[in-house]
Amino acid sequence: MEKILTINGKKFSFDNEKNLLEVIRKANIELPTFCYHSELSTYGACRLCMVNVEKRGILPACSTPPENGMVVVTNNEEIREMRKMIVELLLANHDKDCTSCHKSESCQLQTLARRLGIHKIRFKNVMKKEPQDFSTYSLVRDPNKCVLCGDCVRFCEEIQTVGAIDFAHRGSKSAVCPSFGKDLESSECVYCGQCARVCPTGALTPKSEVSHVWNALSNKNKTVVVAIAPAVRAAIGEAFGLNNETGTEAAGKMVTALKTIGFAKVFDISFAADMTIVEEAKEFVDRFSKGEKLPQFTSCCPAWVKFVEQYYPDMIENLSSCRSPQGMFGSLAKKVLPEMYGIKKEDLVVISVMPCTAKKFEARRPELSKDGLPDTDFVLTTQELARMIEESGLSFKDLEQSAFDVPLGFKTGGGVIFGNSGGVTEAVLRNVLAKEDSNEVDEFSFVRGEDGIRETTVSVNGKDLKVAVVYGLGNARKVVRDIKYNHKHYDLIEVMACPGGCIGGAGQPVYNSLDVRSKRTKCLYENDKVLELHKPQDNPYVQKIYKDFLKEPGSHEAHECLHTSHTSRKRLAENPFTIHKGKHEKTLKINVCFGTSCMLRGSQKLLKSILELVEKKNIQDKVEVQASFCFEKCARGPVVRIGSKVITKCTIELAEKAIDTEIKTIA
């Protein structure tokens, strides 16, 4: 039976929409919301989506299921007044410096105040200004702009399963903040920035590096080069109201804009993506044929990399050791370009334009610098690039198209689709499985799709190759748990932290409708189609770089330039609980692991025995005993560290032996 309800006097049929709000929006009525995102759980806090349902009164549409025969009114005097009042109250304590706010013009609070015609706020501002949090490279947190909608909290917890920020305190003191009111830098934040993407106001925004870039450009001694990531071309147009640009058009206009702005050369990160595929596929074929370190995780997403380093340090070796395309580009540029242009390495400034906030963090990883110089000097997001174009007064829609510079600007379609979830996998398959003379675009398109976890099995010389394509870190956690606890087998797993892959990155122009994501995905696949080559290994400039500088994929030289290492960042590792602290200035540190698996293996009893031993030996003053978390040797617990010695499967006898030898070192 067809289900029908009436909205503002018109009949609409509905199906399986989970709430009234979705039905109303389908009827093209833009009900305002702050706390509703179809990807997240329904929170029902902002009360802006109130509608009148006949015989039931005023209800929040987001948390009311649609029913057959409902008669709904979305706009009447009472509702209008109510909405106005809500926004007015939100604005009362809001830091209203709209003109200088990073979110200006994409702020939902600003838009709503305009839409509802709020020009005067009747309530007194009693807010005490809180300091902003500039601690990370990726994001800025401004508590004075927060409307407590909780979108960021739910995204971080529900989609990414990180939970770096949460509500704290209550009533008028309520705030969203990292644990213990500390800064974001000291939290578990992986810098994916999706909190900033869903934030309706300027409480969480990507950190801008635009002024650094302008400075570099106006320094006559510097040669400033820039490289554009694949996903940027799928979204830059949105910032200028152009929603149907092709990838080629957008990229061509960006090159013109960047050249006009004053960049010496404009390259394409898709070139480095081609190189990443060649290296990563080589690494994978090695691992696959030897059957070791499988599954291989992709390592191009910096938020995912930090996630593994922090929660699954025992699986770091599963990460591909390849740098991300940005990492490879920076390193290659600093290696190749100074000689090519006859300049000093210190005078070359490498800038990348990324759809991503975590890339800003990645660029500062100490592993990605050489001789004290970072490989990538500054990272701009798509939003920041759009702003620079605006600032320089260029009319983006009227720009002509120019071509990228060579050698680091020539790419195949394999490098371009990197920006989509599934793109890396597809490009790897093109590299590993496509016949030498084939130039087929759609051969491996079966890995495409919109689901957060997609699995497929490909047959390689009679051997099954099990592939998973994942986006969203919560989905990644599910897959990792399946591997660890349910012994599920995969050979290759692509993980992107952001929904839809890089095209859905937090550095892209702000979007609220999921259709935008599909549009961007389509844009990159279309771009691939029109390019001349599709297999990364066919890129003549990639071949030339190998020939001139790196010998062959997987060579020592290639490893030096294109690979990296990853470090454990087990959360709370630096925050052990002190049980006993000796009086002596120098003490022997004894750390007993209290991680879950060590506790199951008896670390609590062991700690007690160690303390008794310390008393028996009368060395209380000379030792410091701590309960720590996880030395990442869970399979061999209980783990105890005594001085510099880490003892696995520790017994009191082993501990005593180690204490006896190590105590001498502090005497």
Added chain:
Amino acid sequence: MENYGKFDRVCQILEENGKDKAKLIPILQAVQDVYRYLPEEMLAFIASSLNISPARVYGVATFFSHFTLKPKGKHIIKVCDGTACHVKKSTLLIDAIKTKLKLGASEMTTKDMLFTIETVSCLGACGLAPVMVIDNDVHGQVTPEKVSKLIDDIMKQEEK
């Protein structure tokens, strides 16, 4: 080794509650009974043990006024500032106690960790207003002089 006893007790509390994240509140209550407050590193430990984010634990611990993240004094003075007590000038009592204990405007605990002063909304003994509770003893119709004497008595007791 005095720390160990407490730590061992916390491990026991976690075990008793089956390390169930749904039992976070009873766990925090029990741990606060052990330490008389919730030390930050202990909250981090609890978060790890229950496999929830420290931000969530911090959120719960700061939401309920029952929990405190700052060490409290040995003796807790709860002054009622509910409507009846307020009318009967409970604010004067608070001022008197603060002066007596040499506490600054935003300070709630004395430097020697002997006293903590708190205000509560209603103790349900409005007939005795103004009311206060020191540790577990209820005192009704309190005057600044009476409070001063009660505090002196505790101080004397402590000196012994």
